[in-house]
Amino acid sequence: MTVHELDLAGITDSGLRADYLKSSRLFREIGRGRFLGRYMFPAAKRPYFDVFFSFVCYVDDLVDDVNRSTEVRAQRLDEWERAYLAAVKGETLEVEGPPSGDQETDSALSRALVHMMRTWDLPYDRVPEFIQAQREALTTYEYATYDDLDGFLQSVTLLPATWINGLFEPLSAEAEELCKHTITAFQLLDFIWDVQEDLELGRLYLPVEHLTKFGLDRGDLIREVGSGYTSDAVRELMKFEIERARKHLDAGRSWGRTLHPTSRKFVELDIQTHQAMVTDLVKDDYAFFNKPKKGIGFNSAVMVPRTAAAAARAAKVNRQAERDGYRIRRPYSPDAL
Template identity: 80%
Template sequence: MTVHELDLAGITDSGLRADYLKSSRLFRDIGRGRFLGRYMFPAAKRPYFDTFFSFVCYVDDLVDDVNRSLEVRKQRLDEFERAYLAACDGEETETDGPPSGDHVADAALSRALVHMMRTWDLPYRDVPQFVQAQREALTTYEYATYEEMDPFIQGVTLLPAVWINGLFEPQSEDSEELCRHTITAFQLLDFAWDVQEDLELGRLYLPLEDLTKFGLDRTSLAREVGSGHVSEAVRELMKFEIDRAVGHLDAGRAWGRTLHPTSRTFVDLDIETHRQMAVELVKDDYAFFGRPKKGLGFNSAKIAPRTAAAAARAKRINREAEQSGYRIRRPWSA
């Protein structure tokens, strides 16, 4: 993020500008290839985009940090929530002794996030619901049924998705439902792509009832995935999971068209990236599951050329929108 972007956004308070800049640096460091998506938005919207995605990635990383014990991760979620609630009330976070680097990051990100959500009329008081859903996911290691996994999908996946849909400026009443289908598809494809990594971390996000349907259990799945060769049962299981995800992707395929033109390029590229994930997962008779690879991102070799083309296209669209009088909303002021 640059000070020029903050100027264009109309964010003038020096303390708040520092919070936004810190949030953007966090996003750059932990957001992986998704950070490149910021260049598909008007410069004035990028501080808000950076802050929101920094928040989602930051809380995800608090939960997934295997270098910290379960108790420490629970504590970090509690600390972030306290910092966020303090920011909601315009108060400083209370700490025992001098604030650590974690506490400083919690507070800065929280202040920027509250401002971002209030600017875009998003339900900023509902953020603790997302933190609670992550807290519950922290100690859940498997799901018996797809229905049992629904609270995770609703709380961890779809709650922030509906919020970001507001930042994308929906132009249709159908937008939220299409967003829900699309982001559900993204999550299910991520579950399939990361199945080996999740199993190694002691988690499984494929419902046990699905494994049973194809004569598998958690132990046999863990033994096969990454072994270099997978059985017909694993291929059938993965086909079932990927088909479910692609069904949601197809149902939400019009999402981009329901958004303001300045948001469509990013969403369309994200959908294209996940469609490519589905292709990679099923290619060569599901060979991926014999030798899983790193995830696809906007900066990965297969997607990077599309990312560059999308950024160039978005630049033209954004310029035309601004020439036609488009301006983002004024920042929230207490």
């Protein structure tokens, strides 16, 4: 993020600008290839994009930090929530002793996120609901049924998805439902792609009832995935899971067309990225599961040319939108109320 982008966004308060800049640097560090997506938006919207995705990635990393015990991770979620609630009230977070780097980051990100959500009329009061769902996920190591997994999807995955849909400026009422299909597909594909990594971390996001359907159990997946050999049963299971995800991907494929033109290229590229995941997963009779590899992102070799092309097309779309009178909304200010 640059000070020029903050100027274009109309964010003038020096303390808030520092919070946005810190959040953007955090996003660059932990956002993996997703950070490149910011360049598909008008410069004035990038500060808001950075803060939102920094928040999502930051909380995910708190939950998934295997270098910390479950108890410490739960404590970190509690600390972040306290910082957020203080930011909502406009209060300074009370801490014992000198603030740590974690506490400083919690507070800066929280203040920027509250401002971002108020600016875009998003339900900032529901953020603690998302944190509670993450807290519950900390001690959930498998899901017996798809209905059980759907509870995770609704609260951890789709709740923030509806917020990003608002940032993308939907033009029709159907945008939210299409968003939910698309983001559900993304999450299910991530579960399939990361199945070996998740198992090594003690977690399984494929419903146990699906394994049973193919005569498998958790131990079978632990033994086979990544071993260089996968049985017909495992391949049939993965085919079943991929098809479920693909149906959601197809159902939400028109999401971009229901959004403001300045948001479409990012969404279209994200869909292409996950379609590339499907291609890799099924290639050579599901050989991927013999030796799983790192995920596909905007900065991966297969996507870099498409990312560059999407950014170039987005720049043209954004310039045209501005010529046609498009302007970013005015930032939230309590003085304007």
